[in-house]
Amino acid sequence: MDSRITEKLTILADAAKYDVSCSSSGAKRKNENKGLGNAEGMGICHSYTEDGRCVSLLKILLTNHCIFDCAYCVTRKSNDIKRAAFTVQEVVDLTINFYRRNYIEGLFLSSGIFKDADYTMERLVRVAKKLRQEHKFNGYIHLKTIPGASDELIKEAGLYADRLSVNIELPSETSLQQLAPEKNYKEILLPMGSIKDQLVLAKEEKQLFKSAPAFAPAGQSTQLIVGASSENDHQILQLSNQLYKEYSLKRVYYSGYVPISSDNRLPIITEPPIIRENRIYQADWLMRFYGFNVQEIVDEQNPHLDLDIDPKLGWALRNRHMFPVEINTADYEMILRVPGIGVKSAKKIVSARRFTPLNFDNLRQMGVVLKRAKYFITCQTRTMYRQDFDSQTLKRRILFGDGSVRSALLTQQLDLFKQVG
Structure with a gap:
């Protein structure tokens, strides 16, 4: 592999590790016309070797250049880190080459925002489109949807990706304004609503016409950061419950805040709140599969989950x-x-x-x-x-x-x- 590509891969794969909202369960894209890959059945799952290496999804950023300065993010524009950016063709070539070597079975592609939302989103879509149309790639593709991108680009993304995700990151508008002042809930929730509408429309069209194109068959997901802001477990789970009901999300992923930069707006911690993250995942599971409502798990009088027991x-x-x-x-x-x-x-x-x-x-x-x-x-x-x-x-x-x-x-x-x- 070219040393320049290797360096980019090292930088952009490392930056992508903070995004946990990638899963391929639910996709059923069959391999047809002697194409490459297959996301049939349960789709692609994270697969780890004994030494901890992930060998199933190529998980990278298109670029870690970003016009935003979110306090909790490693790619924030004020952070003094080495920057890099892939071209569209480089990501396509990496995916195909890694698949042929049996390193991966799919692609998770996110990106920092450079220039503007549409400029970035258009390049993410081009990667997926090239893989599907030019290389007949039938493996799993998860694309990150950029808040503020046009409905047309989101619709096109869903035609080539198995799953789309829009990351909320922080559990309240107040915290978002404090830690990521260039963002707002409206710009994040709008594409979520657009994806939901497209999913409903695609389902209706499929019932009428079997040949109707699928739209993001594995649905949409989002990510919430736990511990970067002051919200308690009750507030986080209430938001998740609302997202499941109003936007038909497949998953809400939770990521314990990793201290990556010094900023007086952020809490002083030495390690991510892994146990708390795990308890919130367990509570989320109870809401989705065990018939519990939020108020039974946590409430205003008991807003925090017990870290000792599930x-x-x-x-x-x-x-x-x-x-x-x-x-x-x-x-x-x-x-x-x-x-x-x-x-x-x-x-x-x-x-x-x-x-x-x-x-x-x-x-x-x-x-x-x-x-x-x-x-x-x-x-x-x-x-x-x-x-x-x-x-x-x-x-x-x-x-x-x-x-x-x-x-x-x-x-x-x-x-x-x-x-x-």
């Missing part, structure tokens, strides 16, 4: 009056709310109990995590463990094992002896 267990400990659940008679929706029981296990339970009463061994074989579930369920009215512990004691048992309670009692006794002595 949100589902947290909800169960706050709602002990709803347990235990009898596995053989409870509704599917209630079984889903039992800690340690996932969607697949819940479906297996509902299906299997039609033929025979289930016991704890059956649940273990179905993949139920009894370490958690045993405190919240009964099987044929039988319990596996005492369920009369208070919530704090139960939380300790689940986190540290049965011995934690005995240890806590022993500590209390020793403290009492010390006081008496």
Whole structure:
């Protein structure tokens, strides 16, 4: 590979790592006419080697030049970093060459904004168009939509990309104005609305005409940065819930803020809030697949997720009056709310109990995590463990094992002896 291209790749691949809003699940682009690649079925997923290298998606920026000065962004115009930019043809050649070598199965392409939104967006679209039309590339393509780009360019992007995404980045207009004053929510939400409308229109056209072109078949997504601004978990999840409902997003991705520049508007932290990010992902999963609403997970009185335990267990400990659940008679929706029981296990339970009463061994074989579930369920009215512990004691048992309670009692006794002595 040419040394100049190698240098660009090093710079622009490194800059792209801060964007987590890339996923290919949901795409079903078949390989036809002896083309290259295939995004059939579940599409392309992130695939990592044992040493941590990602080998499935070529994830790069078209350029890290940017006219904006967002405080949290590594490519901000005031940041003293080495700049680079690919040409359209260079990105196309890299994608094809890497695919032929079996390094990748798809492309995630984002960009800093140089000149203006349309100028940048037009080049992103040209990359996808060249891959599809000139090289018959049928692998997965995810394009970042540039806020402020014209509806015509967004529509064209959706004809060649499997997924489009518009990053909101910050969870409130107030924070956006403080940390990224050149941006505003209106310019971000407008393309989201345009993509949603195009998705609905494409679906209707497909029902009438089988040959109608697909539009971003894997839908749209966005990214929220966690920890760069002061919003709590309740505010973040409320915004995500609104985006899912109003813009039919496939995914909201959460990225723990990585301290990349010194700016007095940003919090002083030494490492990204990874655990908090993970808890928010778990809460998002509960909203999307487990029937929870935001207010059940966090509310104004309890705006932060418990970092020690997952949100589902947290909800169960706050709602002990709803347990235990009898596995053989409870509704599917209630079984889903039992800690340690996932969607697949819940479906297996509902299906299997039609033929025979289930016991704890059956649940273990179905993949139920009894370490958690045993405190919240009964099987044929039988319990596996005492369920009369208070919530704090139960939380300790689940986190540290049965011995934690005995240890806590022993500590209390020793403290009492010390006081008496």
